[in-house]
Amino acid sequence: MPDGSGHLAHPTGAALSAYDVVAVPVLLHRGGAVLHANPSMLRLLGCPQEEARTLDVMSLVIAEDRDALHEHLQACLSPDAQEPPAQAYTLESRQGVRRRVEWTSRACAIEGRHTLVVTCQDLSDMQFVQDSLQQLSQMLHQIIEGGPIPTFVIGVDHRVTHWNRACERLTGVSAMEMRGAEGAWRGFWTSPRALLADLIVDEAPEDLLRSTYADGDARQIEGGDGAWEVEQFFPQLGPEGRWVHFTAVPLRDTAGRIIGAIETLLDVTERRQAEEALRQHRNELELRVQERSAELRGTLHQLEAFMANAPVGVARTRGARIEHHNRKMAEILGWADDRPPQDTAELFRTREEFEWLRQRSTPVLLTGQAWRQEMWLRHRDGRLMWVQLIAYPADVDHIESGAWWLVEDHTEVRRAQDELRTHNEQLKATLSKLEEAQNQLLQSEKMASIGQxxxxxxxxxxxxxxxxxxxxxxxxxxxxxxxxxxxxxxxxxxxxxxxxxxxxxxxxxxxxxxxxxxxxxxxxxxxxxxxxxxxxxxxxxxxxxRLDQSEWQDADLNAGLESTLNVVRHEVKYKAEVRKLLEPLPLVRCLAAQLNQVFMNLIVNASHAIQGHGVITLASGPQDGWVWIEVGDTGCGMSAEVQRRIFEPFFTTKPVGSGTGLGLSLSFSIVQKHGGLIQVHSVPGQGSTFRVWVPVAGPGPDGTAGTPPERPWVDRQAQASLGAP
Incomplete structure (x- = not known):
């Protein structure tokens, strides 16, 4: 309500002091504009107090939630209102960041005025994100492992992460041998050879993919987001070899970068045998028509017997009619009375799809080649079946004589791929939330370090x-x-x-x-x-x-090292003499504040490693498009076992209560985020040296920057004993 001057009458400081010290976001209003928001709420809204007081309460949530919020506020502001239950709304900050909150309104009298006190509890809990990620990971693992389709997954480093039981049965190679190892080719070939998933991960050009599988008719799947399919013969699978139809789909992170590939395999040996037998029978038929017409009837009988018992659906089509089909075709499409529809177009979702098939297949069939396509066909009961349809010309010279169809049910394969794609999208969203939680953990660790x-x-x-x-x-x-x-x-x-x-x-x-x-x-x-x-x-x-250095920028790492050393100087100066061997460095594309956190962790750890008094050496230099920063000490050093575990989360060699075990783990993640590398050289009883490599130009689009150059290690203890500068 306005005061005598025409402005909104805001509660005084005395009435607001209790709310400003509350950690939970709180705002006050009487319907209309915000009267006051405490510091926690201002951070959630992303604006200062003066701007917050110009905002209408309804504008704080997204448009989809405003009707519900309006009803909630009307109920709260009525004279006989009861305490309403908490509601869930999506709050949108001034920067466009959306967060789901639990909105609770309570009426009270402030300075004699009826006022609503609103509290907002952030529902995006980090533990929830981690639990969801673990559940999704377990669910994805169960889907892959329990699926009937042979499936394996490789990461961007070509290491096998999943090798399900169906894949074990197909290849005869156990998951224990394959998981974590490079070279998925060992399940299919006797010598190294890039699989389709390997080429997908490497983002191989299309001509390389086609040339590598020239004998397998490699095809890019339309609308498959980079997915390819190939059909090839593997002579070492089974006693006589097997024909396998395999599909590889790239796995991408939230930024669209390829982080791996999933490959599904389907044993189509029986279908290929049926095709080959059909081809042989057709050739024999043509030959015998020319040579001995008397044998034609017997060959036709053999062909019909083969078709009747073929393990795939076979049909002879002419125009819009199916003139002949086998039992498997009737089984796939549900022709219980063994009678196909009079119009072949009824098998398709629409007549336009049927006409599209005829227009696309006819030019190929005229050349005498087979035409392949995965598509939807309609079952007799109305449900859709995802099938692979392969058409062969019945007579190349007379295309009007029709075509042979081979139909194989791929519905389960399609369902498995759709489920994997759906769970992959869910995993992307969870990874994005986990990255946000990791940033919060990084800032918490930084502030804890400053507190120490x-x-x-x-x-x-x-x-x-x-x-x-x-x-x-x-x-x-x-x-x-x-x-x-x-x-x-x-x-x-x-x-x-x-x-x-x-x-x-x-x-x-x-x-x-x-x-x-x-x-x-x-x-x-x-x-x-x-x-x-x-x-x-x-x-x-x-x-x-500072919290505002979240943007990538060009920074002088020597200056950051000097600044960090100044912050931790009291921690170091009574334990060690600090010697600096800093060469001029080019500006590095980085998140400078995060790299300063790495430098602080390494310097403090070096100080803690020194018993009595020693030397800490800070060195830096440029090399082949990279910069390196070394923090060496003449402390107690580390055993090989400790060196293998130092980057594990929560691992620490300090007494209980003296460290979280997160410093080096977070440092490793920060350097990895920059496309860099942390190397360690340590000798028990002599000291340790940590070397951080960071690319000058920052990480590439895929988050990596290749491998840093080789650089020999310097004996820092000998250097310290000689008094080198």
Whole structure:
């Protein structure tokens, strides 16, 4: 409600202080504009208090939720309103970020006015994200493992991640042998050869895919988002070899980058045998028509017997009619009375699809080649069946004589692929939430690290403040002496005489003017230096902990290393001498604040590794489009077992309560996010060196940047003992 000046009357500070210290987002309103939002709510809205108070409460949620929110507010604002239950709405910040919240409204009197107190609980809990990811991963594993279709999955590094039981039965190679290993080809070939999934992961060009499977008629699946299918003979599968129809589909992350591929395989040996037998019978039939017409009837009988017992659907079509078909064809399409529809177009979803098939297949059949297509056909009961249809010309010279159809039911294969695609999309969404949770964990670890260093930083600030304070005390005495001298001069001006001149001389001697001329500039210089040191420490601490450096930028890593060292100096200076061997570096495309977190973890760990007093060496340099940063110490070193586990989450060699075990794990993730690499060289009893490689141009579109160049390790302990700079 407006006050006498025409403005909204906002509650006073005294009425709001209790809400501002609450960690849960809270806002106050009386219908219409926001009266007040506490700091937690302002962070959720993404705007300052002044802007928040210009916003209508209805504008805080997305358009789809506004009708429900309006009803909720009307119910809350009515005089006889009961406490309504909490509601779930989608809140949209000023930056467009949407978050699902639990909205609770409670009416109360603030400064004698009926006011609604709204609390919003963020429902996007990190633990929920992690649990969902684990459940989806288990579900995907069960779907693949329990599926009847032979299936395997490889990652971007070509290592096998899934090799289901059906694939074990087809290849005779166990999942235990294949999982985690490179070279999925071992299940199908006796010597190395790229499988279709390998080529998909490598994003091989189309001409390479076709040339690699020239004998398998490699085809890109229409609308398959980069999926390919091939049919090929594998001589080492089984005692006589097997024909396999296989399909490979790329797996992509939320950014659309390929992170792996899934390949499904279908044993089509029986169908190929049927095709080959049909082809042989047709050739024999043509030959015998020319040579011995008397044998034609017997051959036709054999062909009909074969068709009747073929394991795939076979039909002879002419125009829009099916003139002949076998039992398998009737079984696939549900012709219980063994009578096909009078119009072949009834088998398709629409007549337009049937006409499309005729237009696409006729030019191919005229050349004498087979035409293949996976498509929907309609079962007698109305449901749709996903089939592979292969058409052969009945007579190349007379296309009007019709065609032979071979039909194989692929409905289960299609269903499995659709389920995998759906779960892959769900996994993408969960991975996106997990990445957000990981960023929150990274910031929490950073602030925890700053908290652990707070006492040392306070000591570093206290020292210069101490001598500045001492200098000010001395300066106060000097100023008092100078003021007495000024008073003597003023007295001499108003009452000149020998006595006044003597008083001036006495005051001048007491002030020791010559000494002050020397000491005052030194005093001021020392004070300025001390204040500059405090300013530098505070600025470095601010730069290190700031939350707004989330954009990729070109940064000087040497400057970041120096700034980080200044923050942790008190942690280090009593344990080790710090030696810097920093070469000039090019600007690096990076998230500078996150790399500073890595540097801090490595420097603090180096300090903790030193018993007594030692040397910490900071080195850097450019090399072949990369930069490297080394943090070495002359501490206790690490065993081979510890080195294998140091990047595992929650692994720590420190006593219980002295460390979270997340520092090096998060550092590894940050460097990996930059397309870089962390290397470790450690000798028990002599010390350790961590080397961070980061590409100058930042990671590529796929999140990687190749392999950094080779660089020998330097014996930092020997270097320290020689006193090298």
């Amino acid at each position: 260093l707070a006492a040392g930083v306070a000591h570093e600030i206290n020292n210069p403040i101490g001598f500045v304070s001492s200098n000010l005390h001395t300066l106060k005495g000097y100023v008092g002496q100078l003021l007495e001298l000024v008073g003597a001069y003023e007295n001499a001006q108003t009452r000149p005489g020998a006595e006044a001149q003597a008083a001036v001389a006495q005051a001048r001697d007491a002030a020791e003017i010559d000494y002050l001329r020397e000491d005052l500039p030194a005093l001021m210089s020392e004070s300025e230096d001390g204040l500059a040191r405090v300013k530098k420490i505070v600025q470095d601490l601010k730069d290190f902990s």
